[in-house]
Amino acid sequence: MSRSVLLLRAVNVGGHNRVPMARLREVLTSETELTGISTYIASGNIVCDEIADAAECCARVREVIASEFAVDTPVIHRTHAELVASEAAQPFADGADKLLHAMFLEIAPAPGSIKELESRLVPGEQIALIGRDLWINYPDGGVSATKLTKAVFDRTLGSAGTARNLRTVRTLIELTA
DSSP states (O other), rough: OOOEEEEEOOOTTBBBSOHHHHHHHHHHHSSSSSSSSSETTTEEEEEOOOOHHHHHHHHHHHHHHHHHHHHOEHHHHEEHHHHHHHHHOSSTTTTTTTTEEEEEHHHOTTTTTHHHHHTTTTTTTTEEETTEEEEOOOOOOOGGSSSHHHHHHHHHHSSOOOEEEEHHHHHHHHHHH
């Protein structure tokens, strides 16, 4: 059976948007049709069995999280096959696990948005769009050195997104296999 992952944006980061994973699993089990629910690290990775209607499921999970935890966060779905294909196609083979991130987007980015982001890159920073996933190879300074903030991404891409480093992406691939 194929498994999926639901990715939450900006939960349990810097003391904001507190969503305890144990309670989240309980609430999702009782309030949604999700099955086989588990979570991976506290940053909002929900692994579950295959989902029939991803858009409907993401909307319901967002609604449940807002109701239970007073946190409104985008919920982004990826299947095991989508994770594998994106990771395999990303062009930064030499990227460090901690510095190479996939930003999983809710919808395809606005036309011309990647070119606009490229104009904002700091030296050594690289980006590549693979389907609905924007791969970002940060320079040695990491995320703290970039000009590509969450607000810049949202405004420029026209889509909410949430990023995971390569190590986490590979773990999610294993967990959804």
